[in-house]
Amino acid sequence: xxxxxxxxxxxxxxxxxxxxxxxxxxxxxxxxxxxxxxxxxxxxxxxxxxxxxxxxxxxxxxxxxxxxxxxxxxxxxxxxxxxxxxxxxxxxxxxxxxxxxxxxxxxxxxxxxxxxxxxxxxxxxxxxxx
Amino acid sequence: xxxxxxxxxxxxxxxxxxxxxxxxxxxxxxxxxxxxxxxxxxxxxxxxxxxxxxxxxxxxxxxxxxxxxxxxxxxxxxxxxxxxxxxxxxxxxxxxxxxxxxxxxxxxxxxxxxxxxxxxxxx
Numbered sequence: 001x002x003x004x005x006x007x008x009x010x011x012x013x014x015x016x017x018x019x020x021x022x023x024x025x026x027x028x029x030x031x032x033x034x035x036x037x038x039x040x041x042x043x044x045x046x047x048x049x050x051x052x053x054x055x056x057x058x059x060x061x062x063x064x065x066x067x068x069x070x071x072x073x074x075x076x077x078x079x080x081x082x083x084x085x086x087x088x089x090x091x092x093x094x095x096x097x098x099x100x101x102x103x104x105x106x107x108x109x110x111x112x113x114x115x116x117x118x119x120x121x122x123x124x125x126x127x128x129x130x
Numbered sequence: 131x132x133x134x135x136x137x138x139x140x141x142x143x144x145x146x147x148x149x150x151x152x153x154x155x156x157x158x159x160x161x162x163x164x165x166x167x168x169x170x171x172x173x174x175x176x177x178x179x180x181x182x183x184x185x186x187x188x189x190x191x192x193x194x195x196x197x198x199x200x201x202x203x204x205x206x207x208x209x210x211x212x213x214x215x216x217x218x219x220x221x222x223x224x225x226x227x228x229x230x231x232x233x234x235x236x237x238x239x240x241x242x243x244x245x246x247x248x249x250x251x252x253x
Binding site: 006040042080081084112113115116119120121124127130 | 159166
């Protein structure tokens with residue numbers, strides 16, 4: 001079965017982002033496929049490369065990046081949510097004349113159409129947080 | 131780019147209009163889905179019904195008017211609008227001037243609605 005996930009909650013507050021990641025791992029472990037993980041609103045912070053987590057806590061950004069690389073899953077940050085929160089890739093940083101990119105390279109910034117496409121091409125679309 | 135496939139999508143809106151960015155985000159998802167010509171419905175529940183208040187004026191708090199966004203739905207052919215009638219009553223909106231396309235539903239009708247759509251996005 002093909003799944004897509006929509007993550008709305010911040011990795012810094014509550015369990016939404018962590019639960020989504022655990023669910024994603026379970027989907028892949030059971031032999032299903034994840035078409036795309038789409039992050040919106042506070043969820044886009046899950047892709048922030050400048051997030052620093054205390055050493056005795058789990059860094060959610062690195063965990064997502066590792067999952068994305070291992071399972072070859074697309075991790076997409078909604079552009080309008082990301083920009084508002086200072087999450088930029090190199091081209092957005094350049095366009096808005098900011099000093100540096102602030103998203104982890106495992107993530108991509110793209111438009112909301114990617115969520116609609118994920119909806120159209122997945123058997124299941126699950127929301128986390130909200 | 132959108133694939134040729136299509137799935138029906140119900141956006142469930144539970145956030146009051148100006149308490150959280152998710153209020154606007156949920157409506158933007160519905161509008162984007164309509165733009166991509168997906169079958170999309172919007173169900174207002176809980177505090178989300180407050181988004182339906184007529185004559186909202188958000189100028190004093192310096193944010194965009196959610197009521198105007200909802201008023202633009204017909205331009206996108208987004209006319210499958212539903213609301214939990216109990217929530218309308220609870221928030222004293224049942225006698226207000228609500229969007230024309232809005233259909234108040236009881237519990238059983240909401241259950242049927244949730245079953246009808248391929249995907250449910252809960253905000």
